[in-house]
Amino acid sequence: MITTIVLVQADPKSIVACASALAGIDGVAEVYSVSGAWDLVAIVRVPDLDQIATVVTQGFANVPGILRTQTLTAFRTYSRTDLEQAWDIGVE
Numbered sequence: 399m400i401t402t403i404v405l406v407q408a409d410p411k412s413i414v415a416c417a418s419a420l421a422g423i424d425g426v427a428e429v430y431s432v433s434g435a436w437d438l439v440a441i442v443r444v445p446d447l448d449q450i451a452t453v454v455t456q457g458f459a460n461v462p463g464i465l466r467t468q469t470l471t472a473f474r475t476y477s478r479t480d481l482e483q484a485w486d487i488g489v490e
Contacts, residue, residue, distance in 0.1 A: 399443050401472040402450050404458065406438040412463025413437050423457040425449060436468075447471075 408416040413431065420440050421429045428441040442453050454469055 399445060400447060400450060401475070402442040402444075402454070403470040403472065404440040404442060404454060405436040405468040405470070406440060406458075406464055407435070407466040408437045409463045409465060410437075416461055416463045419461045420458065423453060423461075425453040425457070 406416065406420070417429045417431060417438055420426055420438065425442050425444045426440050427443045430439045430441075431437065432439050440458075442450060444450055444453060450469075450471065454467070458464060458467060
């Protein structure tokens with residue numbers, strides 16, 4: 399599974415509508431309302447790279463109120479659980 403993080407800047411009057419529309423796109427796992435320079439963060443999880451292009455360039459392009467996006471594709475996932483399991487391997 400490929401994870402892509404899409405940062406979204408939206409028209410302030412459209413943030414809720416944008417978030418709802420994005421959450422309804424196939425491949426979008428979660429949408430977060432955030433503070434800072436970006437208004438929304440969408441987490442896209444799809445099985446292959448071609449689907450990222452479809453979701454982001456076609457799906458997001460059809461959502462009214464989006465002013466700008468930045469797409470970040472994840473190479474690896476690091477989590478506390480992963481790190482703890484690495485230390486547990488072969489240890490008794």
